[in-house]
Amino acid sequence: MIFVPLSFVAALLLVILLVAALRARETSGGNTAFLVLVALCAVQSVVVGLRWGYHVEAARYVQPILAAGLPPLVLFSFRTLLQRDDTQGGATRWLHALPPLVMTAIVLFAPAFIDAALVVLFVGYAIAVLHLGRSGPDALVEARLDSAVAAHRALIIAAVALCLSALFDLGVLLAFEKWQGENAAVIASNANLLGLFFIGLTAFVASRAHPSTPTQTNPPEPSPSEQDREVLDQVQRLLIDQKLYRDDNLTLSRLARRAGVPARQISGAINRLAGKNVSQYINDVRISEACRLLRDTDMSVTSAMLDAGFQTKSNFNREFRRVTTLSPASWREQNRRRAANAA
Structure with a gap:
């Protein structure tokens, strides 16, 4: 042998x-x-x-x-x-x-x-x-x-x-x-x-984290809460109004370039005001959109996942359970049952 x-x-x-x-x-x-x-x-x-x-x-x-x-x-x-x-x-x-x-x-x-x-x-x-x-x-x-x-x-x-x-x-x-x-x-x-x-x-x-092209940014100075709120509002406008959350290759560096704010300042604002890291904050926005799609449309779970900005089912399912404690399919079934009972 x-x-x-x-x-x-x-x-x-x-x-x-x-x-x-x-x-x-x-x-x-x-x-x-x-x-x-x-x-x-x-x-x-x-x-x-x-x-x-x-x-x-x-x-x-x-x-x-x-x-x-x-x-x-x-x-x-x-x-x-x-x-x-x-x-x-x-x-x-x-x-x-x-x-x-x-x-x-x-x-x-x-x-x-x-x-x-x-x-x-x-x-x-x-x-x-x-x-x-x-x-x-x-x-x-x-x-x-x-x-x-x-x-x-x-x-x-x-x-x-x-x-x-x-x-x-x-x-x-x-x-x-x-x-x-x-x-x-x-x-x-x-x-x-x-x-x-x-x-x-x-x-x-x-x-597979797929880093984007490195960019030069300046180190931020300590910012008071008002500046934190301004930064967070600007990030929310990019994510919600411009639907930047749909960019499945979004990185903190890329978000900082779009916002015109140093990456560390964005991270600090989200940490202090939302009590989360940037990845969790962005994924919360994505999960919120996925929930809307699952509730209001008949698209498949996979289509909702991709439309919300996720690339892999493992990440999507893990983040969905973190936010809702349910799987996407169970969440959709539960909410449709509630809607039917309310009607």
């Missing part, structure tokens, strides 16, 4: 995700950085399978170098969903290219420190990724609003996956220290199956 390492199975699943993301990119766009991240996870899975499944000697030198490039790419990918002002790092941004170079030197001259260096690298970047999402979904101003919450959740899971990979690297290190590498293959395979697959999966989810 042909032996197939678990890491090859993970690689196959990641390739399927990559193909699905590339197909979606043709119609709705996508984030290249996240696609590269999924591809790197797939390649890394194959290399791990070659090293630990088939004991290919050359793979032991390639694997840690590829692994060192993974955390910086995770950080860079999620930074593309931030406002452009927050992604400009000047000369310091090139420092993130150093980990693979440093790891190459470690592989060549100090291989005993490979696993320890990977543990430090993965944990350090996990903390940096979590720091990006400290302000919640509204921090991802370049993410499509109906996917901002999912992208933020993916960010958290990606950081946890980096920590999980660091934990398994520590396990490999201990396996060599205490058991002469006896269990290293099993630990490494499991690490690949869980850590890399979760990173690739979250990259796939975040790539």
Whole structure:
């Protein structure tokens, strides 16, 4: 029987995700950085399978170098969903290219420190990724609003996956220290199956947030409640009067451009006056329109979903239940029953 390492199975699943993301990119766009991240996870899975499944000697030198490039790419990918002002790092941004170079030197001259260096690298970047999402979904101003919450959740899971990979690297290190590498293959395979697959999966989810073209905006100054009300009124006019909620690719950045107000000022006004993040606020407007369509017309649930500005049934159903506590079909049936009883 042909032996197939678990890491090859993970690689196959990641390739399927990559193909699905590339197909979606043709119609709705996508984030290249996240696609590269999924591809790197797939390649890394194959290399791990070659090293630990088939004991290919050359793979032991390639694997840690590829692994060192993974955390910086995770950080860079999620930074593309931030406002452009927050992604400009000047000369310091090139420092993130150093980990693979440093790891190459470690592989060549100090291989005993490979696993320890990977543990430090993965944990350090996990903390940096979590720091990006400290302000919640509204921090991802370049993410499509109906996917901002999912992208933020993916960010958290990606950081946890980096920590999980660091934990398994520590396990490999201990396996060599205490058991002469006896269990290293099993630990490494499991690490690949869980850590890399979760990173690739979250990259796939975040790539579908479809960031728009980055734009330059100025940082806002603290605004009193009157200015908050003016900003919120302006946003409502755009959403209701101009039906901007129907734009299924609407992002906070795009909304800010249309309103002529900095993205952070819009986010702050909605947070303070509505007690919600921007994604929830926009989706509330969309759900309100979907309810009107379901109540007053005979169009299908899917047509109402698309007309209200949602792209996927999963997001629509989740947000509909958040607002109404019912599924769209149940809500329509209940309201029609009430109308019939009233008549």
